[in-house]
Amino acid sequence: METMVLKDEQRPLYYAIMMCFVGGEANCASGLIHSLKDCYSHHKQLTASNVSEALATAKEDGLLDEAGSDVDKNGKLRIWYRMSSFGRQMVDRYILCSDQ
Template structure:
């Protein structure tokens, strides 16, 4: 389905909702997961998603779960949802 076939939440909400299942992920994983529905959005790229993840972290919704280097030597930061984040998502976004 594309964004014309169903009502999608705003991209920032979708990024945060991606972590509701409790699994950790990094920006590239989020981009891949959301590409099907949000592929045409300009901000669905590693830089845009990294900024959204950092903002969610600063707001207490996500926390860093670990980090690693990718094949090219780039830093990958994994995030996971906090208890506060889960509570806020359930109260405000669902």
């Protein structure tokens, strides 16, 4: 999965997390960490608990919807999220800065 984050102009981590959902795919905290580790490995907030909290907050703010859940190979619960239409409007307006 492509992260849509430019190495030359690195966005804040929360913005990069939201950008991972722009294509409409569902993802979970561990998938996001894997996608973002090349550009954000130095970022102390790129941990499972912090990314999970960011996703839960985005869901409560209406930016993401839960898309399902499962258990990974280590027996840990994974919550999958997908961007809502409201979330897409907010990303377009405030992260991508388009007037759509």
